[in-house]
Amino acid sequence: MxxxxxxxxxxxxxxxxxxxxxxxxxxxxxxxxxxxxxxxxxxxxxxxxxxxxxxxxxxxxSELKIGNLFSAVFKKHSKEEGEKVFIAGTKYTTPATSDIPHTWPHPWVFSRVFLVLIITYFLLLACTYLFDNSNTIPGLMVIGSFAVPFSVLLFFFETNAPRNISVFDVVKMFFIGGVAALVATLVIYSIIPVGKLNYFNALLVGFIEETGKMIIVALFIRSLNSKYILNGLLIGAAVGAGFAAFESLGYAFNYSVDAAFLFKDIHIAGETMMNVIFSRGWQSIGGHVVWAAITGAALVIAKGDQKLGMHHIFTGTFWKWFIIPIALHFVWDCPFNPLPAIAFKQIVLIVIVWFVILRLISKGLKQVSVISAASKATK
Structure with missing residues (x-):
């Protein structure tokens, strides 16, 4: 060197x-x-x-260029371009450090996957309501709950410039990591019970759920020994997306069952399920997926070139970023809710969290630029 x-x-x-x-x-x-x-x-x-x-x-x-980030969404792409995205991260397709691109990415596959899931959702909706087929209700709840979180996850997969994490790893973190994060959260809840959502309990919920996800995200980062901030964003998003999808599915089921028992009307139960799926669906673009993504990036930033250890979690560098998802989660759940009819609070929080995400993507690209430059200079 x-x-x-x-x-x-x-x-x-x-x-x-x-x-x-x-x-x-x-x-x-x-x-x-x-x-x-x-x-x-x-x-x-x-x-x-x-x-x-x-x-x-x-x-x-690698400077922040929001306009260019989504410029490829509305362009026509070939099947081969899409296939090229999904083969990333294998032993044979991961680029050398010196060849990693560090310009702003142009993700688009996530939008096509979202479109596929939405079409599937409406086809199931037609089966359920046009033909009175109750057999498709579980599929309706699953696709409706998974569509947005999984699509947002693919956005982070496409923005992972190092291309060193495979689709298999992402799917594994989505399912196993997402459910493991739910388990970790429930374990913490069993130790620290939370009552009605007043301001204090909302803060507890934010701390408990973000900590539960953080534990699982940290395990995956340590297992993969990820050194890139963009890796941390992807790993966190994978765990957060799984957490969000299964949680939304649970809410859709429970609220519809409660409505059926309360009103003794299957149509009201169906409307309740649809409302829950829709509201939690669009709001998930600023919820668990991106909160956990910030946590993943925070862990990578805190550990630097070292292998992630327990001591990194107690550093100021980590908490400077980890406090953001906790605070956003707290405000999301707390009683303060101006203009609830238009979901004003949720919209503001979504804008704030995506500003943070874009700054982290920019920071991650700058890191890639430095590492790539150093690798080229040593050749």
């Missing part, structure tokens, strides 16, 4: 790695004219004359 030095006040400072030198440049601790030396070469040259300079300039490619 190359060792770099730079001159500051006629003093030789170093040594630094490629990654550290690029980071110093981006923090403006060194500039284009700073004299640097690459060991074992004796000559001193301006930083702009080194191979690191161009890699450092790639920083601009």
């Amino acid at each position: 190359s060792e770099w030095y730079f001159k500051k006040n006629e003093q030789k400072v170093g040594p630094f790695t490629n990654v550290e030198m690029i980071a110093l440049y981006r923090k403006k601790e060194i500039n284009n004219l700073t004299l640097v030396q690459k060991s074992p070469h004796p000559e001193w040259v301006a930083f702009k004359q080194t191979e690191l300079h161009q890699h450092a300039l790639n920083h601009g490619n």
Whole structure:
């Protein structure tokens, strides 16, 4: 590995790695004219004359560009393009570190999968209500509850620039991780019981449920030894999506059964189920999926290049990010609810959480840029 030095006040400072030198440049601790030396070469040259300079300039490619992020959704794509997305993450398709793209991704497959699930949902709806076929009600609840969380998860799969996590791993984390997070949460609830949702209990709910998901996300990150922030976002989203989907399915079932017993009317029970599926569906774009994604990114940021350990969970670096999903969850559940008819609180919280998510994606792309640049510089 190359060792770099730079001159500051006629003093030789170093040594630094490629990654550290690029980071110093981006923090403006060194500039284009700073004299640097690459060991074992004796000559001193301006930083702009080194191979690191161009890699450092790639920083601009990972700046936040929301408009471009969804630009591919409304474009026509071939079947081969879609297949290329789903073969990512295997031993044969994971790109070398130096070849990882660090420009803003253009995800689109998630929108097609969402469309497929919505069409399936309406076909089941037709079976249920046009033909009075009650056999399709379970399928209606399952597809309705899974459609949005799973589609949002695929968005994170597409934005995972390192392409080092396979579809199989994602599905495994969605099902096993999502249900394991529910189990972890219920275990904590058995230790810390929560009553009616006042402000204090809403805070408890936020802490308990985010901690339950965090435990499972941490286990997957440790198992995969993920070092990229974008990996953390994907792993967290997978666990959160599974958690959200199964929880919504439970709510749809329980509320419809309660309505049937209360009103003795199967039509009211059906309307209740539909309302729960719809409200929890669109609101899930700003709920458990993205909350857990933030937690996953926080764990990766906290551990850095080390293997994730218990001590990382108690660092300020982790809590600086982990407090965000806890706070958002608290506000989501607390009694404060202005303009409930238009779900004003939920809409505001969705906007806030996606601002955080986009900043983390940007941060993740910058990390990829630095690591990729360092890898190229050592070749």
